[in-house]
Amino acid sequence: MFKADVAEWILSMTTTSERATATAGDLMQESSARGNLWFWSSLLRTTASLVWRAWTAEPFYLTGLALRAVLLQMMLLAALSIAALLISVASLLSSQGWQFHSSGNMVEVSATATGPWPILIGIFSFFVCHYYLGKWLARRAAHREWAAFLSFLILDRVLWAAFWTALPIPVVMDAPLLQVFFTGIEVMAVFLGIERGKRLSRRLA
């Protein structure tokens, strides 16, 4: 029943849990005669219809929510970047990676072996930021988390693209695999956050 569970989980982010259960059950019942391809394509089309309906029902609220989410993301990333930087500097200073050479009145500082910590701390901060963002979205857009998340993702990408274009120096994003990696982390973290937020809301209700 793995596919029914997945379908129910996906649908529960577009409608109430009762409706998601019944719709997943309908798709399961029909898929016994029509096959898996029909099941997954129907799930995709049903989710798309429900997301579109949720968005058209409250376009201003969801756009405003997406805008606030982008601002929150920027603030969180800035705060976490500063924290990550401070931790990295502290870790570097306490390691043997830093070498101080003094000659006369000049002090030369060089980092030789920094290790993977700055990168790992950066990835972890990125994950934590988006996990929190998912929880934040789940609290404000119950049963229409997909619509809220997609609004955020589209607005986020548009604003970043506008930012890169507006920069006086041309920036070439020539690391597509890195972009895919970070988008994957972003999506995974936001959905884990949404799931956590949903569970907390259910417990409070």
Added chain:
Amino acid sequence: MSSSTPLLGEFEQVVLLAILRLDDDAYGVTIRREIASCTGREPAPGALYTTLDRLEEKGLVRSRMGEPTPERGGRSKRYFTVSASGLKAVTQAQRSYRRLLEGLDLPGLTYVQS
């Protein structure tokens, strides 16, 4: 038409009529099958569920959850019934269609005036 009766789209009418035809056994799967067998066109699942949600929000249909069944992975059916205002709305809409049909001679369609 009275101002309190909501206007129905074509697909909304189709869905309401299918629920009426199915009586106590109207849930997602059977509604889709009924529409397909009567119209020859199978509605997309997404279109059906969004229409059912919309009709329920308008107060034209009511839904209740049934018992979980094994062939549905232990998931319940969501049964629909047409409410009094839904019945009124679909009757009004069909009356309008009848008036439009009166006096027309469509090929292969015999219209009997009641």
